[in-house]
């Protein structure tokens with residue numbers, strides 16, 4: 001989806017400066033995404049990429065790291081040796097200890113004058129302030145600079161505000177790109193088109209025509225090598241505060257007046273601010289925390305969370321969350337939004353299910369599975385939109401059974417789909433802010449999530465166990481069943 005740029009941006013050469021250049025995120029996501037952008041001529045002519053790391057590497061050693069750790073993540077059929085070599089020629093490696101102010105002088109020497117500098121901070125958020133202060137101190141921040149901040153941005157409202165304050169001392173809000181890679185996914189952007197490009201859903205997209213909304217982001221992977229980070233973070237901060245709430249915003253927002261960044265972000269902000277704050281009583285009733293125990297995923301036995309490397313034996317980190325949220329506004333009054341995410345679940349699936357209201361009066365008996373109309377928007381692994389309808393079962397008599405109107409987006413559009421990071425990096429280079437979070441949005445998301453974190457702490461309860469390879473603890477199904485609803489795989 002193309003959106004307007006925030007401000008006229010002269011076509012300057014680019015210095016892309018990646019802090020955390022030797023890290024996992026850079027290796028697996030950013031560098032392959034930059035390669036694809038380069039291969040499709042989406043980087044300005046005369047681009048350079050400066051990878052910043054703590055290790056005492058030479059340039060050749062860094063290129064060796066890329067060969068070993070990034071190249072395998074480039075889609076096989078996209079790899080072209082000539083183009084890869086050209087891509088490598090864009091790189092410099094600069095060793096910097098981010099805490100050492102003196103080290104930034106080398107960066108100032110290497111970075112060219114009169115270019116657009118994009119600083120990508122793929123580091124722990126605790127370092128964002130120091131890095132920005134030091135960049136400004138050596139004169140590297142000017143009106144053409146942009147900074148990209150990786151999630152998680154803080155671990156609560158106060159820490160997010162502190163980061164925003166300090167970054168804001170050096171960069172204007174229009175120069176700050178807070179990344180949530182879900183906003184770069186093709187299907188997430190398509191959701192806006194589905195809602196605002198098709199008149200058919202407009203009149204129905206509200207209470208009382210919608211009975212409930214469910215948003216699931218299930219992963220089958222465990223915490224892998226990220227236990228150190230994950231155990232401090234948990235699923236609520238890692239997934240709900242950002243990815244799931246952003247999906248909820250796109251489902252629930254009012255039509256923006258245009259696709260200008262602020263028009264879209266104003267509407268998302270209103271949704272976040274309308275989320276009903278949870279009391280301790282709500283938290284006990286409407287949230288479920290889980291932690292996986294040993295089980296099997298895809299037929300392979302897997303460890304429980306507490307047996308993963310670097311996880312404390314008494315960890316209470318949640319690897320699963322299900323909750324019921326409410327949006328206090330006219331459009332959504334009394335429509336429950338069920339959110340669910342977890343690791344080591346039965347399969348990887350991200351989907352949004354809009355369940356339309358029951359018939360006011362049933363004159364035709366439904367079949368064995370008594371459900372009505374649903375719109376299922378699957379984001380991954382497949383990109384599809386299904387409208388589940390009830391139709392007459394063949395044969396004598398009148399009996400209804402569900403059938404699908406099925407739109408397979410991958411068949412409908414066979415063009416290459418850019419990965420989320422590639423698309424978002426191109427947006428940064430071109431100055432398009434629509435798919436990045438504004439400061440007030442991020443803080444409103446923390447303001448809603450924080451009482452849940454606090455409430456869980458106060459309750460002293462442990463997360464409920466669920467066996468790896470399932471869809472979470474039984475309490476998650478019970479949360480739905482209470483209101484005569486069911487998660488999509490259970491109905």
Ligand code: BG6
Pocket residue numbers: 219238
């Ligand atoms: C990241 C989380 O933001 O999103 C990870 O930190 C999670 O824990 C990942 O695995 C999921 O992203 P995707 O694109 O694979 O759904």
